Amino acid sequence: MPLTLLANALPPAEAAALQSAPQYFQWLHSWLPAPFFHTQAFLIFFAAVFALYWAIPRRWPMLRIYLLVVASFHFYAAWSYDLAFLVTGTTLADYLFGRAMAAIKRDRWRFAVMLASITMNLGILCYFKYRGFFLNELFDGLTRLGYDPGYQKLNPLALFIPFGISFYTFEAISYAVDVYKRKIPAEKSLPRFLLFILFFPHLVAGPIVRAGDFLTQTRRPKRWNWVRAQVGVQLFLMGVFKKLAIADRMALFCDPVIADPDKYGTGTCWLAVLAYAVRIYCDFSGYSDMALGLAHLLGYKLTNNFAMPYLSANVSEFWRRWHISLSTWLRDYVFIPLGGSRGGRWATHRNLMLTMVLGGLWHGAAWGYILWGVAHGLLLVLHKQFKDWCEPRPRLTAVLESYPGTAARVFVTFLAVSLCWVLFQPDLSKALELYKHLFSLHRGLPLPLPNKSLWVLAGFVLACHLLVRSGAWDRIYARLPAPVLGTGYAVCLCTAMLLAPDTGTTFIYFQF
Amino acid sequence: MPWPRPAPASVRSRPVAARSRARLALAAGALVALAATAGLSALGESSYLVRDPAYGDLESRLSAVERTDPAPAVFLGTSRVNSGFDAGRGGAFNFGVPGTGPVTHNIYLRRLIGAGHRPGLLLVEVLPALVADLGGEPLEARMTSGSRYTRDEVDRLAGYGVPRDRLDSQWRETRTVPWLGLRFQLLGRVAPWALPAHLRHDEGRSGDARGWRRIPEEVLTPALVAAGRARARNDYAEVLRTLTPGGPAERALRDTVRLARGHGLRVRLVVMPEAAWFRDLMPAEVGARFDRWLARLASEEGCPVTDARRWVPDAGFADGHHLLPGGAAAFTDRLAAEVLAPEGTP
Numbered sequence: 001m002p003l004t005l006l007a008n009a010l011p012p013a014e015a016a017a018l019q020s021a022p023q024y025f026q027w028l029h030s031w032l033p034a035p036f037f038h039t040q041a042f043l044i045f046f047a048a049v050f051a052l053y054w055a056i057p058r059r060w061p062m063l064r065i066y067l068l069v070v071a072s073f074h075f076y077a078a079w080s081y082d083l084a085f086l087v088t089g090t091t092l093a094d095y096l097f098g099r100a101m102a103a104i105k106r107d108r109w110r111f112a113v114m115l116a117s118i119t120m121n122l123g124i125l126c127y128f129k130y131r132g133f134f135l136n137e138l139f140d141g142l143t144r145l146g147y148d149p150g151y152q153k154l155n156p157l158a159l160f161i162p163f164g165i166s167f168y169t170f171e172a173i174s175y176a177v178d179v180y181k182r183k184i185p186a187e188k189s190l191p192r193f194l195l196f197i198l199f200f201p202h203l204v205a206g207p208i209v210r211a212g213d214f215l216t217q218t219r220r221p222k223r224w225n226w227v228r229a230q231v232g233v234q235l236f237l238m239g240v241f242k243k244l245a246i247a248d249r250m251a252l253f254c255d256p257v258i259a260d261p262d263k264y265g266t267g268t269c270w271l272a273v274l275a276y277a278v279r280i281y282c283d284f285s286g287y288s289d290m291a292l293g294l295a296h297l298l299g300y301k302l303t304n305n306f307a308m309p310y311l312s313a314n315v316s317e318f319w320r321r322w323h324i325s326l327s328t329w330l331r332d333y334v335f336i337p338l339g340g341s342r343g344g345r346w347a348t349h350r351n352l353m354l355t356m357v358l359g360g361l362w363h364g365a366a367w368g369y370i371l372w373g374v375a376h377g378l379l380l381v382l383h384k385q386f387k388d389w390c391e392p393r394p395r396l397t398a399v400l401e402s403y404p405g406t407a408a409r410v411f412v413t414f415l416a417v418s419l420c421w422v423l424f425q426p427d428l429s430k431a432l433e434l435y436k437h438l439f440s441l442h443r444g445l446p447l448p449l450p451n452k453s454l455w456v457l458a459g460f461v462l463a464c465h466l467l468v469r470s471g472a473w474d475r476i477y478a479r480l481p482a483p484v485l486g487t488g489y490a491v492c493l494c495t496a497m498l499l500a501p502d503t504g505t506t507f508i509y510f511q512f
Numbered sequence: 513m514p515w516p517r518p519a520p521a522s523v524r525s526r527p528v529a530a531r532s533r534a535r536l537a538l539a540a541g542a543l544v545a546l547a548a549t550a551g552l553s554a555l556g557e558s559s560y561l562v563r564d565p566a567y568g569d570l571e572s573r574l575s576a577v578e579r580t581d582p583a584p585a586v587f588l589g590t591s592r593v594n595s596g597f598d599a600g601r602g603g604a605f606n607f608g609v610p611g612t613g614p615v616t617h618n619i620y621l622r623r624l625i626g627a628g629h630r631p632g633l634l635l636v637e638v639l640p641a642l643v644a645d646l647g648g649e650p651l652e653a654r655m656t657s658g659s660r661y662t663r664d665e666v667d668r669l670a671g672y673g674v675p676r677d678r679l680d681s682q683w684r685e686t687r688t689v690p691w692l693g694l695r696f697q698l699l700g701r702v703a704p705w706a707l708p709a710h711l712r713h714d715e716g717r718s719g720d721a722r723g724w725r726r727i728p729e730e731v732l733t734p735a736l737v738a739a740g741r742a743r744a745r746n747d748y749a750e751v752l753r754t755l756t757p758g759g760p761a762e763r764a765l766r767d768t769v770r771l772a773r774g775h776g777l778r779v780r781l782v783v784m785p786e787a788a789w790f791r792d793l794m795p796a797e798v799g800a801r802f803d804r805w806l807a808r809l810a811s812e813e814g815c816p817v818t819d820a821r822r823w824v825p826d827a828g829f830a831d832g833h834h835l836l837p838g839g840a841a842a843f844t845d846r847l848a849a850e851v852l853a854p855e856g857t858p
Binding site: 229491 | 527530531532533534535536537538539540541542543544545548549689691692695696698699705706707708711
């Protein structure tokens with residue numbers, strides 16, 4: 001019973017590889033064709049795992065862990081069996097590196113082992129994700145200079161990029177560094193370590209979990225808890241609603257404009273930028289909510305990835321609220337090791353820029369993502385400068401911190417972040433074209449749907465944010481009788497399906 | 513006097529209360545979701561207004577017309593009829609639904625007869641491209657969704673070559689996850705502005721009381737007209753170039769004529785007007801083959817045919833095959849004079 005919500009999720013290269021896969025994996029793929037949480041196939045898969053997991057008696061905790069490892073492997077292998085073996089193989093290697101660090105006493109050798117682990121992980125990441133970009137850029141550069149590159153340009157569609165490689169690579173690196181720094185002990189149990197990396201709710205698009213948080217949870221006895229199940233269901237439904245009813249609908253407005261800005265007028269382009277900002281947020285936070293919800297239903301708590309980032313009053317705050325698991329990772333493993341803000345103004349600015357460029361590159365191997373990182377780095381530097389300038393001016397600070405001042409800062413931050421999102425796509429030329437149309441008067445087609453539809457959705461998202469931010473939601477929630485709350489869940493699910501467009505989109509962050 | 517407050521829960525009772533609240537909320541959510549799903553599924557199965565609003569709305573309007581005019585002429589057709597037949601002028605009823613063809617018309621006639629409608633005269637559109645024998649499924653199958661039909665109708669559609677797998681899958685989805693399978697039908701009724709025009713299912717209610725939906729020529733810019741012509745050429749040129757009528761579409765058309773006859777209805781086939789450039793998409797030898805086929809069909813079924821392809825000058829079309837209001841008036845007046853009046857309707 002397929003959900004007719006998704007376009008074919010399998011990229012051409014993987015689709016070709018599937019033809020030569022062993023029969024078992026082809027059969028698996030026919031059952032679970034896409035690793036998306038809001039498809040009927042996945043829900044059936046999850047229901048089976050969920051039922052088996054809680055059917056296993058509590059006195060056999062390891063059996064539950066084995067079940068989750070096997071389920072996670074199958075979840076990935078249904079999409080690409082060879083890459084599932086690759087991920088499992090590198091995880092095994094990371095486990096052995098960790099054990100080696102635990103066994104070795106001398107710091108120099110421990111450092112070498114950590115370096116080996118990082119090199120292996122980054123090497124695989126670069127090979128799969130950045131090889132095409134760098135080789136093609138080199139090809140273009142050499143050709144422009146009149147040299148014969150001696151190889152053909154690579155077709156990006158023909159390259160295998162394992163789902164979620166950026167996410168689990170960062171998890172593995174943080175584990176190696178933490179073990180080296182003796183922040184956490186090396187994990188002795190291989191199944192537990194495999195589960196840390198392969199746990200299917202976070203495997204393909206995060207949140208990026210830390211070994212210290214997750215491995216501790218694998219040791220706690222898991223008891224069925226209705227409150228936790230309610231939280232899980234609530235988060236999952238919220239994620240489904242964000243994805244189907246908001247993100248996929250917003251794609252109807254922004255995708256045609258981003259694909260061909262030349263056809264559309266200036267006003268339409270601005271509306272498309274607004275729609276794209278809402279879409280990216282609801283798409284990724286919707287996925288994260290689903291992941292958190294599924295993990296809760298299995299007794300695990302993953303890091304919260306979003307905290308209403310579009311209500312941030314400045315860019316620094318935005319990065320404390322947006323993709324929190326990545327921004328804290330970059331802070332802990334890049335910014336602080338680079339010196340953080342300890343080395344004076346220019347060193348801090350340099351560290352910020354380097355961290356954000358790396359963050360941009362993490363998202364994708366294309367100039368658009370790199371420039372997106374540069375733009376955010378510049379915004380962070382500008383904000384820091386502005387903050388320092390405001391510090392000796394208490395009256396200005398008071399005005400900025402008043403209600404109207406805060407509202408203005410939130411608006412400016414949202415505008416800046418939204419304009420940066422224009423760069424957040426593989427095709428830089430389209431981004432530049434869109435900028436041109438945003439800042440020059442241009443007539444063209446209107447949005448593909450009536451503007452009212454966009455305003456209603458954007459207004460709904462804003463109203464929800466304000467309701468939560470003001471604390472009103474918590475008060476209402478606490479007083480809602482259980483049957484009303486349950487009816488709310490049903491309404492949320494039915495409305496999400498009702499508002500789903502005719503062809504859904506894959507998750508934006510799955511490509512990373 | 514202070515407002516009475518509930519006694520504070522003991523530390524021990526709080527988790528218990530939270531647990532029972534969570535359990536009750538989840539149970540209530542599951543029950544309401546199941547009830548809402550079952551309810552909508554049943555509603556979809558029982559009401560065309562929910563499952564197939566384009567048909568359901570037109571059928572309601574036909575019933576309203578029949579209160580004053582018990583046996584009007586009914587013109588069963590596609591979007592060409594929907595925009596091209598100003599039924600009020602002809603004292604008839606326009607049952608044109610975009611995205612349909614001979615197979616769907618057969619289903620619609622069965623529904624109409626089943627609901628007790630007995631038109632004084634049944635006009636059935638023959639759209640040349642839609643009667644093409646493509647060697648497998650009829651062209652119309654590309655626009656047919658199993659979500660709009662009952663189980664029996666799905667079987668009937670499959671009998672006319674519409675792929676069963678796709679129909680079954682859409683039908684099942686509509687019955688088991690109706691909030692998803694019927695979403696465009698429902699949303700088109702409550703918030704049509706949230707959907708693109710082709711997904712609103714509002715063709716049956718956005719026309720006048722007799723079903724005619726005029727094309728708003730005042731909003732047609734040269735760019736829109738050019739885009740419409742390009743789309744028409746793109747949709748039809750290839751099929752018309754090599755058209756051989758026959759196959760399941762012809763079978764459905766013949767069955768429709770026989771079904772109507774079997775219930776004592778007078779039937780006439782009508783080919784709607786086309787602009788000169790659109791007619792030229794069909795090469796001369798293909799045109800002759802189509803004319804021969806139409807004549808043979810008429811003689812074998814004993815059913816008169818009106819070929820109106822040349823009735824309206826090119827200025828009367830929006831895109832070469834959909835009539836503007838002026839073109840619709842010209843076509844309807846001639847049809848009324850040459851067909852409806854001699855047949856005794858109205």
